[in-house]
Amino acid sequence: MKKFFTYCAIPVATICSLYLGFSTTSAHAGDIKKIYKDTCELCHGPDGKGSEAGKQFGVPDFTNADYQKSRTDADMKKSMTEGTKNPNYVKLSDLGVDAADLDPLIKVVRAFGGK
Numbered sequence: 358m359k360k361f362f363t364y365c366a367i368p369v370a371t372i373c374s375l376y377l378g379f380s381t382t383s384a385h386a387g388d389i390k391k392i393y394k395d396t397c398e399l400c401h402g403p404d405g406k407g408s409e410a411g412k413q414f415g416v417p418d419f420t421n422a423d424y425q426k427s428r429t430d431a432d433m434k435k436s437m438t439e440g441t442k443n444p445n446y447v448k449l450s451d452l453g454v455d456a457a458d459l460d461p462l463i464k465v466v467r468a469f470g471g472k
């Protein structure tokens with residue numbers, strides 16, 4: 358039996374895909390991660406649980422399954438485009454986010470919930 362030492366490649370690929378989120382095949386995966394990092398992390402944190410500042414603003418914990426279930430994509434999009442009752446939450450267009458990036462950003466947010 359021949360042994361192929363290909364297993365070294367697997368952890369590298371895994372780390373890369375974890376870093377980029379789930380759909381690494383999407384051409385925009387890297388860009389979206391960058392937008393998230395540059396624009397959202399400040400409040401939502403690198404892990405989606407919310408930064409210290411974000412928690413004071415009242416951000417939801419994106420890793421919480423109950424939260425994820427409580428909001429449809431349409432609900433999230435509405436909050437993202439119109440803002441919410443929470444005065445600390447500004448609509449994302451005010452942060453310079455392109456409307457076309459909202460759906461991919463929702464996927465990033467869903468990915469924190471394991472979906």
Ligand code: HEC
Pocket residue numbers: 392393396397398399400401411414415416417428432433434436437441442443445446447449452454462463466
């Ligand atoms: C200045 C802090 C801040 C920044 C920056 C920020 N958010 Fe938020 N975000 C909040 C707060 C506060 C809430 C909670 C609003 C509420 O519960 O009414 C929230 C809620 C959300 C929600 C949930 C909306 C819902 O209906 O449940 C999503 C999705 C979201 N943010 C996405 C993003 C994305 C994507 C970015 C980056 C483009 C971003 N946010 C940047 C503060 C921020």
